[in-house]
Amino acid sequence: MRWLAHVTVATIVEDQGRFLLVEEISADNKPVFNQPAGHLxxxxxxxxxxxxxTLEETGWDVELTAVTGIYLYTAPSNGVTYQRICFSARPLRHHPERALDDGILGAHWLTRDELATQPGRWRSHLVLRCIDDYLEGERFPLSLIRDPSLTR
Incomplete structure (x- = not known):
């Protein structure tokens, strides 16, 4: 059997103590919260x-400001391992007229405490973990990512 990690990105968007979260339908057809996230x-x-x-799932243009962390997660539902690169960002412009991706019920601004009271609605434990890492000051420069789109 050939093992492959799935590379995903996620974005922590914070504005005055509230975090931009996506409400989406999970694989078992339940509404869950996640950061704006998806596959590379x-x-x-x-x-x-x-x-x-972030734009496709929330209708928000953002400016990435840092890397919050790199995480490995194996989903208990299917055994797939995901490598998540989590960024932090500031919101720039909302496009309320923009249609959101299929399976997205909406975008919501929640505080950390509002999210923490609903663990049964997290896509995975990484949803709160990434926010907590951000709140603890985990910020690595974007230059950590050796990306040709970044200029020196």
């Missing part, structure tokens, strides 16, 4: 993927 596509940089996924 062919010929796409990690930076491009994070900005694209």
């Amino acid at each position: 596509e062919a010929n796409e940089s990690l930076i491009e993927a994070a900005m694209r996924e």
Whole structure:
């Protein structure tokens, strides 16, 4: 059997103590919260993927500011291992007229405490873990990502 990790990106978007979260339908057909997140596509940089996924899932243009962390997660539902590169960002512009990706019920601004009271609605434990890492000051420069779209 050939093992492959799936590369994903996620974005922590914070504005005045509230975090931009996506409410989406899980594989078992339940509404769950997640950061704007998704898979890296062919010929796409990690930076491009994070900005694209955030826009497609929330209707928000963002400016990436740092790398919050790199995480490994094996989903108990299917045994697939995901490598998540989590970025932090600031919101720039909302496009409320923009249609969101299929399976997205909506975008919500929640505080850490509002999210923490609903563990049964997290896509995975990484949802709160990434926010907690961000709140603890975990910020690595974007130059950590050796990405041709970044200029020196």
